[in-house]
Amino acid sequence: MTVTTEAPSIFSTRESQVRSYSEQWPAVFDTAQGSWITDEGGRRYLDFFAGAGALNYGHNNPVLKSALVDYIMRDGITHGLDMSTVAKREFLEIFEKNILTPRGLDYKVQFPGPTGTNTVEAALKLARKVTGRESIINFTNAFHGMTLGALSVTGNSMKRAGAGIPLVHATPMPFDNYFGGATDDFQWMERVLDDSGSGMNRPAAVIVETVQGEGGVNVARVEWLKALAELCSSRGILLIVDDVQMGCGRTGPFFSFEVAGITPDIVTLSKSIGGYGMPMALTLFKPELDVWGSGEHNGTFRGNNPAFVTSAAAIDHYWSDDSFEKATLAKGERIHDSFIDLSTRFDGVSARGRGMVQGLVFADSEKAGKVASLAYENGLLAETSGPSDEVVKLLPPLTISEEDLLHGLDILADATAVVCS
């Protein structure tokens, strides 16, 4: 009998042990198209993870691909820092025309560095600079990023410990429904803000996700968001909506806060704003907050022009009318129906979500992990989230076909049945 020992891969010998998704999904992936991703052995996986929300338009979307390749072929500028470029102008124009103007928004646009954590840092810096206050209110189970400013408003204790310094200047408040309705919304937050003896530092801003993805698909109700906006506005506290994961149509409308009819003071966008999965981020804010000095916040890759090109193409193609939003909401309903069905069939299973971010919640968190593993074995990528990884979180491409969507939901339903029966 011969034993073949596989040589350790360069991933294990050379890459830091900090990597995580590759542990969970050990395949070596190669190509991708739409909702499908293919490993080097040719095995295909239906991708209900979509770059953690960075691929709302699917992998290598042909509309964007064509614009991108044209741009590269004609030697359009790739790297532009914050120089004015034709590509940036076209992005700004279509963003203004298709996104801002129809929604009555007059935000200034900052290109803060191309990732989610960069735009969160810019937002926090600006809020502090404008108000002259240091403290920020964040929410339980928030996720905003890994650089020190963003990490200080992130909830996860393992990730916080990575800072190596005490993270200060942020105070967590209970996110919507933290106590299952047992307590009035904002009972604690309103009281400590208004009690001059509470010991709470007066905050510059509140930072909130309308739906907490990493936190376990926790959906803030419309009335909670409205009340939060009112609470901030009446007390001179800036409201930052971090729409890095939930913006760009994930919940239906372009901005996730539209459903609540509120206008945040500052909005962060990244992930799917570039359209094609390339790094890009925006910080949007009301014009009166534009107190930056020239160059006061900068960054080498804030002018990633190929991403401007694919972003403009995506916004032009998908956001000229409300059909994309409607389709997303319909697909979201479809997922939700399937999840409701599962929660009816199996004890300890429940569902929550908004638009096309949907979570299947397991009372026994181990089961969520088993379902995700089994789904992977059966060709479906879906990650878990929540403080105990108790939620199977679906973020399929918004562009997914009905057929693929149903196929993926079937895989998930079968896995759930196996694990929960």
Next chain:
Amino acid sequence: MTVTTEAPSIFSTRESQVRSYSEQWPAVFDTAQGSWITDEGGRRYLDFFAGAGALNYGHNNPVLKSALVDYIMRDGITHGLDMSTVAKREFLEIFEKNILTPRGLDYKVQFPGPTGTNTVEAALKLARKVTGRESIINFTNAFHGMTLGALSVTGNSMKRAGAGIPLVHATPMPFDNYFGGATDDFQWMERVLDDSGSGMNRPAAVIVETVQGEGGVNVARVEWLKALAELCSSRGILLIVDDVQMGCGRTGPFFSFEVAGITPDIVTLSKSIGGYGMPMALTLFKPELDVWGSGEHNGTFRGNNPAFVTSAAAIDHYWSDDSFEKATLAKGERIHDSFIDLSTRFDGVSARGRGMVQGLVFADSEKAGKVASLAYENGLLAETSGPSDEVVKLLPPLTISEEDLLHGLDILADATAVVCS
């Protein structure tokens, strides 16, 4: 007589006033090739700025472009988080083969998020986690990035003020030659580290650029770098070399610290590591420092696979032998000679640099600005740096032709002559 008033551009109406390069170079740029960049009116500019060091291989380098377009056309995965991909493997293999192994380096490789400030944040977090200490020593006129961790070790007071909170946990020390040789190197640093009553918090790490680009092309001497490495090592302090701008061959060798024969504990790379101007960054560290928990530091765009492809192509093409390094050093000499000539001809002008980062220093800082402006009018992009913007800093593409290099130096010499005569 008719007066035509130009409508305000969307850049001025919509983009935040934080932008800076676009103020300095008001053209709207469109395409670029090699060392040249072209505005929408068809005017060409010789680019001695090169994306602030992000375009060491020039704009839209055909070797990389070909690899990139091939990858996109075959639907290679664009966005991969930290999943294992074929493109990442190829990058790791060529990076190991052409960069690490020949230099006897056994660094672990972390993909920390695709920008310079992301890799600096990862480096600082890791150093603090490993040592259990919070404090960092940085240097006068250092530049490391704009997120809170990186900003706290950056010198510029205007940028620091943008934080909106007191930046703590960092103590600046004098960079090499801060006192023009009047004082022993490390006199102060060594003393406060060794005096148990100095009031200096014991540092986790020292972070240093071997040549400070933003700080004014301040070049640390080889013996200073050696002594710094020895000082750190003998006191159990980690040495971080921030090679974001000076790495990838800017000073000649791939890593800027090679000239000093030292091996930093942690190295940060970004800017030109992606090759094509697309966002990518690496954090390298000695294997024994790899204490990260899985997922303890993450980020959506840490797996920007198109950048892995162009990075691998660049490393394969330019770093298989030492010819590229030699050519860089030769061109650097050429620039330096020209600058020495200027400093001989004009009072109050001096020169400093290493490899292809070279600074022309004006005792009267206003003159530096005038020279850069005049150069722009004459078709050359070159920025100023230093605490008073007193240095015209050249970062031409390393791939620039002899002819273009001389042409650019001529423009600069003429501008200097006009301003200084």
Next chain:
Amino acid sequence: MTVTTEAPSIFSTRESQVRSYSEQWPAVFDTAQGSWITDEGGRRYLDFFAGAGALNYGHNNPVLKSALVDYIMRDGITHGLDMSTVAKREFLEIFEKNILTPRGLDYKVQFPGPTGTNTVEAALKLARKVTGRESIINFTNAFHGMTLGALSVTGNSMKRAGAGIPLVHATPMPFDNYFGGATDDFQWMERVLDDSGSGMNRPAAVIVETVQGEGGVNVARVEWLKALAELCSSRGILLIVDDVQMGCGRTGPFFSFEVAGITPDIVTLSKSIGGYGMPMALTLFKPELDVWGSGEHNGTFRGNNPAFVTSAAAIDHYWSDDSFEKATLAKGERIHDSFIDLSTRFDGVSARGRGMVQGLVFADSEKAGKVASLAYENGLLAETSGPSDEVVKLLPPLTISEEDLLHGLDILADATAVVCS
């Protein structure tokens, strides 16, 4: 007609405007005895303020005075730093015999500097050193002192602003009854401690006053204190009871926490511990927490030997049996009865307290101030407290005679009648 203009006093010309009680009670006081204080014009005031709780045994108590004068006359050491002295030994012996041993307490005794804020600082430093954690949980409307460590756990926003730096490392939690019973005790605190995603830094310690004096005579219920102790102990968080104002018999028993049957990990004492109104403070902690290095916390006046002498005399005289405690509780009842009577007679008046700290609470906070002013005019010193100064707070000497107590309560009742009728 002649007009005599009084020359401005040296208090107004020379003393800082930071002074407060002298604004409220403009008399220039000269002598004092027992419950009475006399101004330079010979006017007598009944003192229901008692040095903010520092004079539990009354002014210039003859038992202590005799011991003090004897000590001074025989040239007993006045200033001893932390040297061993006969006076310190006698204090330690009587404190062990009359206070610790009968209560089954085995605390180590630290002399941390002679004021409340010094002992709070020592307690916080020790808790952080022992646990290796930085964060502290404090409570709404807490008062712990004015130096930076103590101030960071104090609630009052005006006093916090005096720090001039952002106060960090502390997170306020709702004190007992903060929501008037609308919410389960510790609902929020328990949840954020136990939720690994809450974003709450794991605390070294909880610091609590069993009755918040400055905060408005907020009385923590026995069951709340028990539950708090249990919550801390089950999660490895140290419990610090700040008994600076409420210890030394103010609430009846020597330690205010005795009523709850709990044993804090660390206890702070000051104010009345010296007996005669001279500066003295103690930090008490469980022996296993005594991890201090020699001299790691010091202070010039930690060995104020005259205070040791009067402290020992007071403990010997008043705490050899439980008669003093019983008398205090009886007098407390007497005050409470009077307050209940007032709250029955007048709308918007209510009462709360424990032992001989009793508050008369006015729904209309202005009325509290008027009552205190009128009482002063009629010869009674009583201060207001609470976030809106809405509580007339009584802290009479515990040694007050029945007659004087009734007299003072009459003045207060009359003033209340005038203001509320």
Next chain:
Amino acid sequence: MTVTTEAPSIFSTRESQVRSYSEQWPAVFDTAQGSWITDEGGRRYLDFFAGAGALNYGHNNPVLKSALVDYIMRDGITHGLDMSTVAKREFLEIFEKNILTPRGLDYKVQFPGPTGTNTVEAALKLARKVTGRESIINFTNAFHGMTLGALSVTGNSMKRAGAGIPLVHATPMPFDNYFGGATDDFQWMERVLDDSGSGMNRPAAVIVETVQGEGGVNVARVEWLKALAELCSSRGILLIVDDVQMGCGRTGPFFSFEVAGITPDIVTLSKSIGGYGMPMALTLFKPELDVWGSGEHNGTFRGNNPAFVTSAAAIDHYWSDDSFEKATLAKGERIHDSFIDLSTRFDGVSARGRGMVQGLVFADSEKAGKVASLAYENGLLAETSGPSDEVVKLLPPLTISEEDLLHGLDILADATAVVCS
């Protein structure tokens, strides 16, 4: 043979191990008079330590004792918070008449809590409040106190570690002569303050001791102090002189900074200001800095009236003319001569000091400890200081007789001879 095992004392069983002087001088002291202190066995010790500078007028000085006993006997108010009292008025009047007016000083007087660390905290808070800046410059080997604000500007690493949190907002600078004259004074400090790229946070204030007692009797030269004052004033940085140990005549004049002809913005006093070794402290500042709100900084024992009485008596008796200053300087010369003699006789011994704070410095720090031990055995109390405890520091009562002074110096000379021969 019988062995008697002594029972462990209550000091070792009950007192925290944080105590330090009692370890060094294990006697149990009982009484004291002038320059002498007596243990319970009747053994007398000449006290060249004098409460670490708190007993400039000697132990139980009869002039002060008489005033104190009179005050106590007539039931003068002991504890007055910040109420106006006759004793406080008398103190303020004599302080104004004998100290401020003759020196042309118009300081406002704050009573900040009765210890050195309290007044340092008040000074730092005020400096930050006035300037709106957080950062403080302190000096190598500074000692300012043990509460968090004061500790953050203290140099000793062991004491800093006791904080349990990272101490921030302070940056140490080299004290005078830190490099033995090898470097221009303020070369580093001036440069980082003036270089906008230095990374140094702009400070609110500089805090300095004119002679560092705990730091090892480091004496700042007059020209260094002048230059420091000028450097602060020209850059809008407040100058705080911490005169807690060196004020009240220790160096000759009442304030230690008089010798330099400078007027600090803020001055801290404690230790000997009370005269009799009882806790008292003052914060003095220029009238335009008096921006405190009423009660913004408070503290229970800021009105320790018996200390006001002894303080007034001391200032009246000793500071009505310049005879006390002259006597101190003459005695200081006497000590210095003795030390110069020792440094001539023995290798590795040197001397430094000003007025009656004098240090005998041993190149071999162990010898300093041995000399102090031997002196103790021979009936002399003298402590060591400096980062390696390499300095025998003398702080005799300023009131010491010529005979006692010579006697003590003889003991020290003999001990030095034994240790160094």
